[in-house]
Structure formats: C-alpha cells, structure tokens
Amino acid sequence: MTDISRCDPVQLLKALIARPSVTPEDAGVLGVLESALTGLGFTVTRLRFEGDGSYPVDNLFAIRHGGGRKLLFAGHTDVVPPGDLANWTSDPFVPREADGKIYGRGAADMKSGVAAFVAAAADVPTQAGTIMLAITNDEEADGINGTEKLLAWAQAQGHNFDFAIVGEPSSAAELGDSIKIGRRGSLSAVVTVEGVQGHVAYPEKANNPLPVLAAIVTALSGEVIDKGTAHFPASNLEVTSIDVGNPTSNVIPPKGTLKFNVRYNDLWTPQALAEWVSGRIATVDAGQARVTFTVAGVPSQSFLSPLGAAVDTLGDVIFEMTGRRPTLSTGGGTSDARFVAQYGPVVECGLVGPSMHKADEHVTIADVTGLTAIYTAFMTRFFGDLG
Ligand SMILES: [Zn+2]
Numbered sequence: 001m002t003d004i005s006r007c008d009p010v011q012l013l014k015a016l017i018a019r020p021s022v023t024p025e026d027a028g029v030l031g032v033l034e035s036a037l038t039g040l041g042f043t044v045t046r047l048r049f050e051g052d053g054s055y056p057v058d059n060l061f062a063i064r065h066g067g068g069r070k071l072l073f074a075g076h077t078d079v080v081p082p083g084d085l086a087n088w089t090s091d092p093f094v095p096r097e098a099d100g101k102i103y104g105r106g107a108a109d110m111k112s113g114v115a116a117f118v119a120a121a122a123d124v125p126t127q128a129g130t131i132m133l134a135i136t137n138d139e140e141a142d143g144i145n146g147t148e149k150l151l152a153w154a155q156a157q158g159h160n161f162d163f164a165i166v167g168e169p170s171s172a173a174e175l176g177d178s179i180k181i182g183r184r185g186s187l188s189a190v191v192t193v194e195g196v197q198g199h200v201a202y203p204e205k206a207n208n209p210l211p212v213l214a215a216i217v218t219a220l221s222g223e224v225i226d227k228g229t230a231h232f233p234a235s236n237l238e239v240t241s242i243d244v245g246n247p248t249s250n251v252i253p254p255k256g257t258l259k260f261n262v263r264y265n266d267l268w269t270p271q272a273l274a275e276w277v278s279g280r281i282a283t284v285d286a287g288q289a290r291v292t293f294t295v296a297g298v299p300s301q302s303f304l305s306p307l308g309a310a311v312d313t314l315g316d317v318i319f320e321m322t323g324r325r326p327t328l329s330t331g332g333g334t335s336d337a338r339f340v341a342q343y344g345p346v347v348e349c350g351l352v353g354p355s356m357h358k359a360d361e362h363v364t365i366a367d368v369t370g371l372t373a374i375y376t377a378f379m380t381r382f383f384g385d386l387g
Contacts, residue, residue: 169353
C-alpha cells in the first residue's frame with residue numbers, strides 16, 4: 001500500500017489538451033485531473049461557484065495529507081479560445097507532438113504547469129508533507145467564481161498553507177530564468193467634464209468642457225506618481241482614450257470624457273491611488289464645468305510576497321537544475337496569485353510562455369520534464385528542510 005504511483009507529465013498534458021476547456025466550459029478537463037490525483041492518494045473536492053454577476057464555474061481542490069509543512073499549488077485548466085482555426089497547423093484540441101514539442105491550446109498557458117506539478121507530486125513520498133492543489137476553470141475570463149472563492153472556501157475548511165506556487169508561465173526566455181514574487185496593481189478610471197453646449201460664434205453663452213479636459217489630461221499624465229521600489233518599477237498612468245463624439249465644427253460640445261489605467265507598485269492601495277488622482281484633478285481650475293471621476297470596475301491590488309527561505313530554496317533548486325539563477329520579477333499583468341497572496345507567501349514559477357494565447361501554442365517536452373524536476377526537487381527540499 002506504500003507504493004507510489006508514477007505519473008508521466010507529457011501524457012497527462014496531452015489528456016488535458018484533448019479537453020476543449022475554453023472558459024468556463026469544463027469539457028471534462030477537471031475529471032481528467034481528478035482521476036489522476038485520486039490515483040496518487042489525493043482527496044478531491046469539486047466545487048461549483050456561481051453568482052456575483054458572472055457565469056457558474058467548476059473548480060477543484062485536492063489534498064494529500066502528510067506530516068510537516070503544507071504546500072499549495074494554484075493554477076487553471078481553462079484556456080482562451082483558439083481564434084481563427086485557419087492559423088493553426090492542426091486541431092488545437094488534438095495534442096500534436098512534433099520536433100520535441102507538444103502543440104495545442106493550453107500547452108503553455110497552463111495545462112503543462114498543472115501536469116508538471118501533478119507528476120512532481122507523484123514523485124514525493126506521501127509522508128513528506130501536505131500537498132494541496134487549487135485549480136479553477138476560470139482564470140482567463142471573469143475570474144469571479146474561480147480562485148478567489150476557491151481559496152476562501154479552503155481557508156474556511158482550515159486548509160492553510162506555508163508556501164504556495166502558482167504554475168503560470170513565469171519564465172522569460174528560458175526555463176527558470178525568472179520567477180514572479182509579486183504583481184503590480186491595476187486601476188482603470190473615467191473622468192467626465194460637463195460644460196454647456198452652444199454655438200462656436202457665441203462662446204459667452206456656452207461653456208466648453210474641452211480646455212478643462214485637456215488640462216486634466218496634462219495634470220494626470222505629466223506628474224511622476226513615484227520612483228519605484230526595491231522590487232517594482234515606478235507606477236505609471238496611461239491615458240487610453242479622450243472622447244468627445246462631436247461630428248460638427250460649429251457646436252461647442254456639452255461634455256468630454258477621458259479614460260486611463262494605472263499600473264501601480266506596492267506603495268499604493270487602490271484607495272490611496274484614487275485620492276492621488278482626485279488631488280491632481282483638483283489642481284485644475286474647472287470654472288463652472290462639472291468634473292466627475294469614477295473608478296471603473298474593481299481594481300486589482302498590488303502585492304509583494306514575503307521573501308523568505310522558501311523563495312531562496314526555489315532559487316537554489318532552479319540554479320542546480322538549469323544553471324540559471326532566476327530573476328525575482330514583478331512584471332507582467334495581473335494573475336490569480338493576487339488572491340493566493342492574501343493567505344500566505346506565493347511565487348509564480350512555471351514555463352516559458354511566448355506562444356501563450358497564440359495560434360500553434362506549444363511547449364517543449366524538455367521544459368515540461370524540466371519543470372517537473374524543479375517542482376519535485378523543490379518539494380523534496382521544502383518538506384525536508386524545516387529551518
Ligand atoms: Zn494562465
């Protein structure tokens with residue numbers, strides 16, 4: 001009863017690719033994962049979350065109890081649509097092996113990361129430590145009924161963790177050259193300036209909102225937000241749209257709007273950033289015009305994971321396996337790691353992802369087995385090293 005089942009990450013990857021799990025369609029992908037994990041001694045719970053203005057989503061939580069420390073792996077099985085099939089050499093949902101690569105939608109982002117971790121778990125003795133997986137089928141779209149709710153559920157069940165790995169493609173050019181220890185936050189907003197419509201020949205009877213709008217654009221984009229921090233670049237505001245919608249040349253328009261997005265570092269919360277924006281807008285003399293500033297949607301928080309021994313261990317393992325010491329990066333867009341970070345230290349460590357979301361998405365077999373070896377070596381050391 002103590003024998004440990006083996007799991008071939010490439011075979012598992014192919015089985016996952018063969019399920020066309022375009023968000024939020026499960027298409028049997030979590031069933032493939034459930035049977036693989038059950039065979040490795042995991043207890044699997046399937047959870048469907050719904051509501052909050054989004055579609056229902058199937059999620060999976062798995063745990064294999066051992067002694068000692070607790071490691072969480074988080075990831076997703078959903079994929080973006082293949083796009084125009086004419087751009088694909090072969091069916092995106094029939095895994096194709098050629099030239100040492102596996103082709104198919106999700107090969108890089110991130111069915112290979114999931115397969116590599118499951119195969120690595122198969123190589124770690126059960127008693128070494130507790131391994132958990134939190135897998136959602138909605139990372140690529142709304143992300144409302146996915147990882148955030150899955151982790152809240154796990155926490156309520158008492159499934160806390162000492163360290164977490166998100167298996168998103170984190171490498172830049174070669175396996176292990178970069179891991180992500182945090183992410184910038186993202187805040188989108190709209191500013192509207194309302195004046196009074198009128199004839200251009202009688203400006204005294206109108207109130208043109210556009211000079212005020214232009215001054216606000218300058219006030220926002222002309223100011224340095226901060227100079228960056230130890231692990232983050234400077235926060236940046238980009239104006240993305242200035243809209244008036246005026247087809248005529250003899251009418252002063254009644255209003256104009258501008259849209260912008262801020263990618264911000266760990267110096268800021270969304271609230272503090274919104275106050276900064278309000279302060280900049282207040283430097284503009286709007287006269288009689290009415291200025292409104294609204295944050296669009298829910299901003300994503302920035303986070304920086306605590307840099308402790310586990311991150312060092314992961315760096316050491318990657319160096320020993322690849323000869324490269326990973327850069328500790330905070331670049332790129334947002335990811336589900338921001339939800340994991342609310343409960344404990346987390347890094348993103350996965351494959352190279354230049355073909356993510358593209359036609360003929362692929363991964364090299366050597367990278368899949370290489371990542372499996374990194375995960376296995378990390379777990380062996382993480383569970384063995386109680387320091
Ligand atoms: Zn992904």
